Amino acid sequence: MLNFIDTVGEAVAGIKDGSTVMIGGFGNAGQPFELIDALLDGGATDLTVVNNNAGQGDQGLALLIKEGRVKKMICSFPRQSDSWHFDAKYRAGEVELELVPQGNLAERIRAAGAGIGGFFTPTGYGTMLAEGKETRYLDGKWQVFETPIHADVALIKALTADGKGNLVYRKTARNFGPIMAAAAKHTIVQVSEIVPTGSLDPETIVTPGIYVNSIVRIDSSGAAAAGKTEQVA
Amino acid sequence: MSIQSNSAAGSQTGIHAGIRATIQASDQPLGRDDLARLVARDIAPGSFVNLGIGQPTLVSNYLAPEQNITLHTENGMLGMGPEATGDQIDGDLINAGKIPVTELPGASYFHHADSFAIMRGGHLDICVLGAFQVSATGDLANWHTGAPDAIPAVGGAMDLATGAKDVFVMMTLLTRDGASKLVEACTYPLTGIGCVTRVYTDKAVFLTGPDGVQVRETFGCTLEELQDMVPVPLRAANVDAS
Numbered sequence: 001m002l003n004f005i006d007t008v009g010e011a012v013a014g015i016k017d018g019s020t021v022m023i024g025g026f027g028n029a030g031q032p033f034e035l036i037d038a039l040l041d042g043g044a045t046d047l048t049v050v051n052n053n054a055g056q057g058d059q060g061l062a063l064l065i066k067e068g069r070v071k072k073m074i075c076s077f078p079r080q081s082d083s084w085h086f087d088a089k090y091r092a093g094e095v096e097l098e099l100v101p102q103g104n105l106a107e108r109i110r111a112a113g114a115g116i117g118g119f120f121t122p123t124g125y126g127t128m129l130a131e132g133k134e135t136r137y138l139d140g141k142w143q144v145f146e147t148p149i150h151a152d153v154a155l156i157k158a159l160t161a162d163g164k165g166n167l168v169y170r171k172t173a174r175n176f177g178p179i180m181a182a183a184a185k186h187t188i189v190q191v192s193e194i195v196p197t198g199s200l201d202p203e204t205i206v207t208p209g210i211y212v213n214s215i216v217r218i219d220s221s222g223a224a225a226a227g228k229t230e231q232v233a
Numbered sequence: 234m235s236i237q238s239n240s241a242a243g244s245q246t247g248i249h250a251g252i253r254a255t256i257q258a259s260d261q262p263l264g265r266d267d268l269a270r271l272v273a274r275d276i277a278p279g280s281f282v283n284l285g286i287g288q289p290t291l292v293s294n295y296l297a298p299e300q301n302i303t304l305h306t307e308n309g310m311l312g313m314g315p316e317a318t319g320d321q322i323d324g325d326l327i328n329a330g331k332i333p334v335t336e337l338p339g340a341s342y343f344h345h346a347d348s349f350a351i352m353r354g355g356h357l358d359i360c361v362l363g364a365f366q367v368s369a370t371g372d373l374a375n376w377h378t379g380a381p382d383a384i385p386a387v388g389g390a391m392d393l394a395t396g397a398k399d400v401f402v403m404m405t406l407l408t409r410d411g412a413s414k415l416v417e418a419c420t421y422p423l424t425g426i427g428c429v430t431r432v433y434t435d436k437a438v439f440l441t442g443p444d445g446v447q448v449r450e451t452f453g454c455t456l457e458e459l460q461d462m463v464p465v466p467l468r469a470a471n472v473d474a475s
Binding site for chain 2: 026078080086090106122125126127129173206
């Protein structure tokens with residue numbers, strides 16, 4: 001069931017304590033800041049958050065971590081020059097970290113959306129990130145068994161939605177959006193424009209509307225202008 | 234400065250355990266930019282390449298248009314152009330280091346699982362990475378010092394190391410304390426096993442593989458002087474010097 005929602009607050013209102021929440025974005029590109037801010041205002045806590053990073057600077061995911069609302073991060077690259085809120089919480093033992101090679105993170109999310117129970121990959125074989133995991137010699141290589149990552153909710157950002165919930169993204173802000181939309185039970189999308197059904201070329205749609213549950217329009221979202229005002233570290 | 238470029242760039246095929254003297258290509262150690270220029274020259278025309286964060290990114294400054302190299306960035310793009318400046322800066326168009334970049338004609342965007350399938354499926358010809366240590370058989374350690382207070386971050390390093398057809402490492406040969414980063418066995422946590430095919434350093438270019446380490450060329454030292462710095466047996470590579 002697809003809903004077009006007026007405010008980000010209403011969009012995230014159903015997120016419960018203890019939820020696993022996927023948040024799109026690679027660094028700040030594609031990060032749904034307004035939805036994250038609404039989640040912060042909404043009060044849900046004990047969250048497990050899946051994102052490539054663990055927040056940057058004093059905005060978005062970084063603030064959710066700072067406020068102690070995240071009990072566990074599943075990510076590939078938490079440590080950055082401006083990841084001070086995560087760093088502090090991690091060093092204080094107040095946030096758990098599951099560190100996942102980025103390709104495994106993407107493929108585990110994809111697997112969840114595609115109904116795959118797990119897969120073998122050579123990535124990480126023989127490293128500390130594969131310790132304790134099942135291994136097999138397949139196709140002439142040692143490979144490690146990896147399991148899907150499911151989520152209760154995905155918060156993602158796209159450029160444009162149509163009336164069917166079909167999505168188009170913008171440049172490298174696409175990143176985790178399409179696979180998170182498929183992996184979560186409930187996908188909430190912020191877009192910068194909603195266009196009439198039939199006005200997007202079906203050949204160019206990246207995420208079909210079947211994966212989308214809630215859409216909220218944010219004026220600045222996804223536009224080049226927004227990118228210019230967000231200084232990227 | 235005369236640098237011999239290996240004609241078999243992108244593959245170790247054709248490199249044999251030669252006994253000829255290693256080419257002393259320069260009478261001084263190479264600076265970072267000279268090293269980047271050398272790596273760029275060794276990339277075969279038409280290659281699909283991923284350049285890691287940090288020193289490897291410098292390589293892009295020296296790729297010639299006629300090489301027709303396509304750069305991949307892990308966050309979902311082929312055909313990445315130079316770093317963006319001024320009005321070109323767009324927060325939706327960044328590289329793996331989160332630096333704003335540009336797109337070249339023929340660029341394409343794709344989601345993260347497709348981007349990593351490009352690496353993991355063996356479609357990239359070369360990736361160039363930095364390293365803390367490389368072992369004689371090409372094991373790579375470049376993501377974590379293992380220090381108790383360090384916050385580990387791996388990103389795409391393990392996927393690149395395992396998936397690219399050739400893995401080139403760029404690093405200084407010695408640590409600040411003078412210890413060799415080319416080692417018998419890595420003491421830092423591993424990124425991948427037996428994955429590195431070449432190591433470009435300020436003092437020499439090494440070819441690594443199951444049969445041990447060959448030296449393709451040296452900069453500012455002889456093979457004997459190099460051997461005194463490196464705790465693994467070295468032999469001269471039989472390079473194509475034509």
